[in-house]
Amino acid sequence: xxxxxxxxxxxxxxxxxxxxxxxxxxxxxxxxxxxxxxxxxxxxxxxxxxxxxxxxxxxxxxxxxxxxxxxxxxxxxxxxxxxxxxxxxxxxxxxxxxxxxxxxxxxxxxxxxxxxxxxxxxxxxxxxxxxxxxxxxxxxxxxxxxxxxxxxxxxxxxxxxxxxxxxxxxxxxxxxxxxxxxxxxxxxxxxxxxxx
Numbered sequence: 001x002x003x004x005x006x007x008x009x010x011x012x013x014x015x016x017x018x019x020x021x022x023x024x025x026x027x028x029x030x031x032x033x034x035x036x037x038x039x040x041x042x043x044x045x046x047x048x049x050x051x052x053x054x055x056x057x058x059x060x061x062x063x064x065x066x067x068x069x070x071x072x073x074x075x076x077x078x079x080x081x082x083x084x085x086x087x088x089x090x091x092x093x094x095x096x097x098x099x100x101x102x103x104x105x106x107x108x109x110x111x112x113x114x115x116x117x118x119x120x121x122x123x124x125x126x127x128x129x130x131x132x133x134x135x136x137x138x139x140x141x142x143x144x145x146x147x148x149x150x151x152x153x154x155x156x157x158x159x160x161x162x163x164x165x166x167x168x169x170x171x172x173x174x175x176x177x178x179x180x181x182x183x184x185x186x187x188x189x190x191x192x193x194x195x196x
Contacts, residue, residue: 002093002106005066006032006043009058009103012164014045014065014086015153016112019140024080026054028102033072033080042066042087046109047167057101062092063171066109085140088112091169113175116148123179124151126186129156152178161184 008029014020024033036043044064051058067084074080088109095105096157124145131139144150156169165185170176 002108004104005041005107005109007060007064007092007095007103008032008043008044008045008067008103009051009053009060011048011161011163012045013149013157014067014084014155015085015170016065016089017140018065018086018157019148020045020067020084020086022080022082024082024085025078025104026101028098028100030078030080030149031100032102033069033082034068037072042068043084043107044090044092045084045086046092047163047170055118057097058094058101059184060092060095060103061167063089063110063167064092064107065089065170066107105143110173113149113178116175116179119148119151119176120183121180122186123155127151127155128132128157130155147176148179152182155182161185166167 024030032043035041038112040158045067046060048058049061057140065086066088068087069082069084071083072080090107090109093106093108095103097103128145131143136143139154152175169178169181172181
């Protein structure tokens with residue numbers, strides 16, 4: 001089943017549960033923000049495949065993440081400061097661009113990860129160390145180190161990964177496979193060893 005949402009192509013990848021601070025100043029996105037706040041609607045965030053964040057509409061990737069505005073402020077006229085949180089992943093089907101350059105699309109929500117009762121703890125331990133190092137306040141609360149999806153998404157957004165790799169991790173449909181890919185990256189960088 002598809003539903004209609006505004007699409008915000010950005011130079012970043014948003015994951016379910018992730019926090020996204022935004023400074024909105026382009027007129028098309030100010031209009032989008034007003035509607036999303038008024039109607040309590042999410043908007044879709046997609047990594048830019050071609051183009052730029054500002055100016056002509058960019059070409060987005062087809063897998064993105066819905067974002068719900070959790071906090072907003074307008075410190076000066078014509079500028080919104082937002083904190084949005086990622087919710088569900090989606091597949092973009094048919095997109096349209098309005099005369100003002102604002103993109104909308106019919107999207108299909110993708111299923112959430114099935115819970116993984118037993119998962120490799122190496123990724124969990126690395127994330128725990130990162131949280132201790134940079135502070136819990138930098139992570140969405142509550143911390144969920146026993147949730148395989150939460151661990152995978154937080155590692156994917158925290159590690160210094162290329163945007164293409166971040167996008168590939170968003171597209172992975174199986175949490176076990178996502179954690180295995182992250183483990184392979186950590187092993188390659190020497191952050192964990194084979195028998196960990």
